[in-house]
Amino acid sequence: MDAEKTKSDRILEQLRKRSAREKVVDVEEEKVKLVIFSLADDYYAFNGSEVREIMLPPGDISYVPGTPDYVLGVINVRGDIESVVVINTFLALPESKRTSRSRIAIAVKGGIRSGIMVDSIEDVLDVPVSSIKPPLSTLDAFKKECVTGELTFKGRNVTILDTGKIFGKLAV
Amino acid sequence: MEEGCCPVCPEELTLLVFNVGGVRIAVDTAQIDGMAHPDDVEMQGRETLGFHQIISFRDPVCYKAPWVLQVKDETMPYGVMIDQPDEIVPVNLDALQPLPYLIEAGRGSEAIWGAMIRADGTILLLVDLYKLPRSVPAMEGSNPAHSRVT
Numbered sequence: 001m002d003a004e005k006t007k008s009d010r011i012l013e014q015l016r017k018r019s020a021r022e023k024v025v026d027v028e029e030e031k032v033k034l035v036i037f038s039l040a041d042d043y044y045a046f047n048g049s050e051v052r053e054i055m056l057p058p059g060d061i062s063y064v065p066g067t068p069d070y071v072l073g074v075i076n077v078r079g080d081i082e083s084v085v086v087i088n089t090f091l092a093l094p095e096s097k098r099t100s101r102s103r104i105a106i107a108v109k110g111g112i113r114s115g116i117m118v119d120s121i122e123d124v125l126d127v128p129v130s131s132i133k134p135p136l137s138t139l140d141a142f143k144k145e146c147v148t149g150e151l152t153f154k155g156r157n158v159t160i161l162d163t164g165k166i167f168g169k170l171a172v
Numbered sequence: 173m174e175e176g177c178c179p180v181c182p183e184e185l186t187l188l189v190f191n192v193g194g195v196r197i198a199v200d201t202a203q204i205d206g207m208a209h210p211d212d213v214e215m216q217g218r219e220t221l222g223f224h225q226i227i228s229f230r231d232p233v234c235y236k237a238p239w240v241l242q243v244k245d246e247t248m249p250y251g252v253m254i255d256q257p258d259e260i261v262p263v264n265l266d267a268l269q270p271l272p273y274l275i276e277a278g279r280g281s282e283a284i285w286g287a288m289i290r291a292d293g294t295i296l297l298l299v300d301l302y303k304l305p306r307s308v309p310a311m312e313g314s315n316p317a318h319s320r321v322t
Contacts (some may be wrong), residue, residue: 062295064196064271065227066280074275074287074295081287081295083272114274171277 034151035120036104036158038124040093043158044118045151046107050163053077053106054121057084057098070170072117075104082106084115085170087161091143109164112171127151132160142169183265188241189258189296192223193233196296198288201260203301205242205249213240213251220251226304227281243301252304263288268298 033048036155061073061084072084084104096102101120106113132149146165151158183293186196213220220240224233233255240251268288269277288296 024313050305060294062297063230064275064279064284064297065195065224066231066284067194067275068278068280069230071278074272076289076293076295079289081269081272083274083291085274112273114272170274 008090020041021027030129032129032132034158034160035124036122036153037103037105038120038122039088039091039118040096042093043122043153043156044091045158045160046105046116046163047148047160048124049107050107050109052108052113055104055106055115057102057104057117075115077106077115081111082115084117087116087170090146090166092140107163107167109167112164112167113172114167116166120151123153135159173252181265184262185265185268186235186262187296187298188260189253190239191256191258192235192254193229193231194230194257196294197223197254197299198261198263198296199241199299199301203244205244206250207241207257208241210238210240210253213242218242218249218251220253222253227283227299241289241301243304245302252301 034045035048035051035054036043036045038044044145055077058075061075063073064071067073069087070085072086072089074081075084086096096117096119098117099119103118104115105118105121106115126167135144135147135149143159146162146169147159148162149160151160186201188201189196189198191197194310208216209319210220218240222233222235235253235255238253238254239255239257240253241253243249268286270276270286271284281303283300284297285300285303286298290296
């Protein structure tokens with residue numbers, strides 16, 4: 001009886017140690033917050049630290065004459081005027097249609113702040129840095145420059161975009 | 173117009189608000205001599221351009237109720253055709269905002285220099301009429317009174 005108790009105690013002790021070890025691994029593993037969104041049926045992500053707000057597109061986006069096609073216009077965000085851009089063309093994607101799932105992600109990087117129109121926000125989550133793979137070597141030059149990595153989310157490939165690089169391209 | 177802390181900048185602007193192609197635009201009334209019907213301007217022989225000819229619009233522009241702003245300019249007075257003059261409003265400079273960086277970088281014309289949010293939440297684009305002619309490749313020989321979009 002004592003021997004069995006000892007055995008169960010030993011097993012329990014081992015289980016506790018393993019659990020504690022896993023907890024230590026969890027704490028130590030570096031994570032990054034990602035905002036996963038869809039554009040033209042593909043999944044993309046921005047670094048969560050660069051996204052200030054996700055909002056429903058207002059009914060009226062004020063067009064600014066003379067601006068390139070990727071600029072949708074300006075919107076009023078609680079008294080501040082923000083630009084809204086689309087990045088489909090830069091990613092060689094077809095134009096998106098505005099739906100009830102469309103959202104504007106207000107992103108900030110390198111002193112540039114703008115709203116980016118996306119087809120939908122799929123999730124905001126913390127992922128281990130180790131789960132992010134380097135971008136595919138087959139990407140074209142532009143994408144390679146604007147993509148920081150890839151990961152799998154719900155069985156689908158997610159391309160992580162560098163907001164700063166995209167803003168840099170838009171500002172040229 | 174009152175002088176502000178900077179001797180050049182006033183504290184308040186009086187803006188004429190109007191519409192072109194569905195875009196709400198405001199200009200400083202100090203830059204305008206007056207407003208006239210396009211036919212009257214044509215009779216005066218003053219050079220006139222449609223606003224859309226100076227700053228390009230993505231979609232075709234339709235002037236439903238065209239008026240011509242007579243721009244105050246000693247060297248080359250000219251007219252700019254607008255649609256539906258709305259109102260004249262005094263605006264404190266604190267209410268004005270610079271354009272967001274990506275708009276400023278890609279705006280195509282320096283004439284659009286800022287924006288303001290009205291009490292109803294809508295956005296007005298501020299246009300400097302004195303910067304408009306620089307955007308026109310060929311001012312001479314073009315008269316929108318002849319090529320008016322309706």
